[in-house]
Amino acid sequence: MGDKSDNNGFSTPETSKKRTIDETVSPTDCPAGEHVNAPEAVRRKESFSPLAANSEMQCITHDLTDLVKSAICSPEVMEAICAAVVPNLSVMFTTMLKPLNDKMDAQNKTLSTMSDKLLSQNNEIKQLKAQNTKLRSALADADQDIDALECRLDDMEQYSRRTSLRFHNVSVKYKPIRDSNTQTISESTSNATGSIQTSDSIQQKNDSSNSINHLDYDKIVVDLCNNVMNVNPPITEADIERSHPIGAARNGHFQLLCKFKDWKLKNRVFQHKKNFKTHRSDVFKVFVTEDLTRKRQMLVKQLEAARKDKMIDSHWTYDGRILFKRTSNSKVSQVRHIKDLNDILTELSTGSDNPWNNQNSSEASSDALLNPWKK
Structure with a gap:
């Protein structure tokens, strides 16, 4: 908008231009404080800054935040909030925690019961350990006593066998070696009984030795001692207290147990046991041992x-x-x-x-x- 000057040099401001009907606007379309037909405001360069407006808004917001904080943190406000909220929270938490508290109480009772039982079991275990230690000690002593008694019993049993010898692998078809009188055991037996016997009569059915009588066993022992073992001085049937087979015959052979009347005589016979080796063959495999x-x-x-x-x-x-x-x-x-x-x-x-x-x-x-x- 420009100024008009008259002849005298005075200038008057130019009036606003009238708008046409099309250019007119409603008062409601105009910002507050402006005339409907007011000319457009002339703004100078850099007369308005967005940064300045933002700074002013931040300051205002900061001030409001401080005001709200100070108001909330005031004792009066806090007391009012607590008075209104705490009772409700207490009731709510109590209701929520009641099932959990009940479970914890039940678990505490169970734990207390288990603790008592565990303590009782520990006491029982200690007592059982003490008893076990005593029993183990008593058992060890008993084992030693049993071993000692078994040894003594074995010694006594062996002492009762001290006059006995065992002749192994005696054939049920035993054929005695002729003695100095050129008489076999079977021949001497026939003379004593008045009947003739052969070595085949010694054999029983199924290769058993039960058919040989008591005199035959004694004579077999005499023949083995005198003619095989070469015992000197020779023994007689009177030196034998008892002779009999042990167990059943196996593969045509049996064990012959002989009990001598004298312990010294038994030892004298046993000292000649190595002489069996000179007569050993595929047929004759007799050997002698102590009766253990x-x-x-x-x-x-x-x-x-x-x-x-x-x-x-x-x-x-x-x-x-x-x-x-x-x-x-x-x-x-x-x-x-x-x-x-x-x-x-x-x-x-x-x-x-x-x-x-x-x-x-x-x-x-x-x-x-x-x-x-x-x-």
Whole structure:
């Protein structure tokens, strides 16, 4: 909008231009404070800044936030909020936590009961452990007593057999060797009974020896001792207290048990046992051993297996005692119990240099073991 000047040099402001009907606007379309037909406002460059408006709004917002915080944090407001909210929250939390509290109470009761039971069981376990310890100690003592009694019983049984010998692999068709009078056992028996018998009469059906009478067994023993073992001076039937077979015959052979009347006579016969080797053949396989208890027979079998495995040099029996030597130059040792033998064989298998230096094997001189009654 420009100024008009008159002739005198005065200028008057130019009036607003009148608008046409099409250009007119409603008062409601115009901002507040403006005339409907007012000219457009002239804005100068950089008279308005958006950054300034934003800063003013941030300041106003910050002020409002501080005001709200200060109002809420005031004691009066906090007391009012707590008075209104806390009772409701307490009721709500109590209602929510009641099932959980009930479960916890039940679990506490269960745990208390289990704790009492566990304590009772621990006490019982302690008592049982103490009783178990006592019983184990008593059982160990009882085992030792039983072992000692078994050893004593075995010694007594062996003592009752000290005058007996066993002749193995005696044929049911035994044919005696002729004695100095050129009489066989069967011939001497026929003269005594008035009937003629042959060696075939010794055989029973199914190869059993039950048909041989008592006199035949005694005469077989006499023939074996005098004509095979070469016992000197010779024995007679009067030296034999009792002779009979042991068990059933197997493969035409049986064991013949002979009990002599005198222990010295039995030992004199047994000392000639090696003479059987000179008569051994495919037909004649008789050998003699002492009449050992079942327990000592098992010990001898184990020692024989150890000898075949070259773990020991030799083993033998004398008057019921089981003796062996590790090497030909080692001392004679005696075995009395199966446990002792197992310990000794275990040490031998591990290659121990001195397996006899323990309490399981009893050592003595050869003279003391072979002659226990020598003073």
